[in-house]
Every structure is written in structure tokens, then in C-alpha cells.
């Protein structure tokens with residue numbers, strides 16, 4: 001039994017005393033304790049692949065911030081890695097893939113399904129260790145990138161403002177794109193099933209680059225694959241789908257029946273309630289930059305958000321917390337939510 005089960009009760013649609021709160025990207029980025037560990041290592045990849053350290057940095061925000069959930073420390077890019085595309089994390093720049101996907105031969109060479117996902121034993125060990133050390137204090141969230149967001153990095157080879165290389169593949173070689181997206185989907189489903197088997201209580205799917213596509217393209221190349229993932233995981237644990245910038249596909253996302261729909265900070269919650277109705281459990285969506293404001297302003301914005309959403313709500317930011325966010329601003333946000341009563 002999980003001691004603080006506020007998140008799970010909210011997901012189940014129960015009436016709760018206050019909304020639960022956690023922050024996307026709470027593990028890493030903001031905590032001095034994280035930076036101390038991180039700077040003692042050879043790099044990000046050493047941290048991600050060392051289960052004892054994964055346990056430590058996953059639990060840090062639970063201890064320091066008192067959030068209502070832990071999210072396992074890892075990265076969405078372990079999936080391309082286990083399929084055969086190695087990545088580097090370049091300091092101050094982000095991910096870089098020395099080899100990218102450009103042709104059908106490149107896709108055919110990739111491993112997929114369980115054969116690929118079984119290579120990620122360091123992730124599963126990290127989950128088991130974390131689950132044990134958390135001692136059922138709060139639920140543990142596992143996650144994966146959506147197929148399109150992973151395809152973005154695998155074809156582009158790095159971050160990008162436009163992701164025009166993977167978009168070019170959608171328009172010039174749609175069959176190739178579908179072949180790649182299918183392989184990523186099968187691998188991610190096998191991976192998420194293992195994550196659940198090793199202790200994840202909830203699964204969140206991050207489609208961080210949904211917003212570079214339009215409605216038609218999103219419906220064609222993204223929705224079917226996310227639906228397949230949700231259908232595979234929903235019988236096991238609840239799912240959260242966070243498609244950043246995909247306001248145009250909210251009805252299609254709701255139609256795949258994830259337990260929770262994550263909302264980015266560009267989309268107003270009044271609009272969300274109009275489109276999704278009062279019973280849909282939603283997560284989000286304060287602009288991460290609000291946490292740069294005065295404590296008074298942060299508290300006012302948090303309370304305004306909760307009132308606007310009106311229940312069936314997991315409070316979160318509308319994207320990951322920024323690395324230079326003042327820690328006391330984060331705490332003001334978490335404490336404002338924890339002090340609220342419906």
C-alpha cells in the first residue's frame with residue numbers, strides 16, 4: 001500500500017482533499033544535491049546507467065520538495081540507444097547522435113521489441129532499487145518518449161527548432177517513417193511493460209515535439225502509435241499522455257482513453273475543460289517561468305490554476321522545470337498546492 005496515494009486517488013477520479021503536485025523534470029536540473037553528484041561523474045550517461053545513483057537522484061526531490069510523486073531518473077533516449085543508435089550528451093548543448101537514420105537500410109539494421117528493450121537492465125535495476133528505497137512513500141512514475149519525439153532525435157541527430165529532417169521524411173518517404181515509428185513503438189511497449197514489472201505505478205508518455213506538426217500529420221504519424229502504447233499499458237497501470245503543443249488533437253488523445261491528459265502551458269485550462277469536459281483528469285500547466293516570480297505571485301498563480309481547473313487535476317508545470325529556476329520558487333509552488341483545500 002502506498003502511504004501518500006493522493007496521485008492514484010486523483011487518477012481514479014475520486015474526490016480528494018487537494019490536488020496532488022509534482023514537477024516534470026524534477027529529478028535533476030534544479031537541485032544542488034543533483035549537481036553535486038552529476039559533477040563528480042564522467043557525464044550524464046554514467047549517471048543514467050548506474051542504478052544506485054538513479055535511486056539517489058530520483059528520491060532527492062521527494063525529500064527536498066515534498067512532492068506527491070517520484071519520477072524515475074532516466075532519459076527518453078535510452079530507447080534509440082537499445083535499438084542500436086548510441087547518443088552522447090554534450091555539455092550545455094544536449095543530445096547528439098553520431099549516426100542517424102536516413103534510409104531503409106538504417107531502419108532495417110535497428111533492433112526492436114523485447115530483443116532491444118531487454119538490453120536496458122540498468123533502467124529496470126534502477127527502478128527496483130528506487131521502489132524499495134522509496135518504501136511506498138509516494139507513487140513512482142515511469143516514462144518514455146512518444147515514437148514521433150524519438151524519431152525526431154534519431155533522424156535529426158540532435159535538438160532542433162524545426163525538426164525539418166524528420167518532417168521531410170514524413171512528407172517524402174511516409175512508408176519509411178511508418179516503418180521506423182512502428183519499430184520504436186514495439187520497443188517502447190516492451191520497455192514500458194518491464195518498467196511496470198520493476199515497480200512503476202504510473203506511466204507518462206512525453207511527446208515533446210508534437211507541436212512542430214499540424215493536425216493532419218499528427219493524426220497520421222503520431223496518434224495511432226501512442227494509442228497502441230496506451231492500449232498495451234492501460235490494463236497494467238494508469239497512463240498519462242503529454243503531447244506538448246498538440247491542442248488540435250485533444251479529442252483524439254481523449255478518445256484513446258489515457259487516464260490523464262497532460263496540458264502544456266500554452267493551452268488555457270478553460271479551453272481544456274470546454275473540449276475535454278469536467279470529468280477528464282488533467283495534469284499541468286503553469287508556465288515554468290512563473291517560478292521566477294515573487295512567492296506571492298507564484299502562490300496566487302497556483303491557486304488561480306487549481307480554481308480554474310476545478311477538480312480532477314494533478315498540478316504540474318506545463319513543461320519541464322528550467323535548470324535555472326530558484327529552488328525557493330519551486331518550494332513556494334509545491335507548498336501553495338499542499339496548503340490548498342477544495
Ligand code: CP3
Nearest residue numbers: 024025026027028029044071073074075076094206208320
Ligand atoms: O522528469 C524527470 O526529472 C526524470 C528524468 C528525465 C530526464 N529526461 C533527465 C535528464 C526525463 C523525464 C527526461 C525526458 C526527456 N529527455 C524529454 C522529454 C521531456 C521534455 O522535457 O520535453 C526529452 C525531449 C529528453 C531529451 C533530452 N535529455 C534533452 C533535450 C536533454 C538536454 C537538455 C535538458 O536538460 O533537457 C537531456 C538531458 C537530460 N535528461 C538531463 C536530465 C536531468 C540534463 C543533463 C545533465 O545533467 O547533464
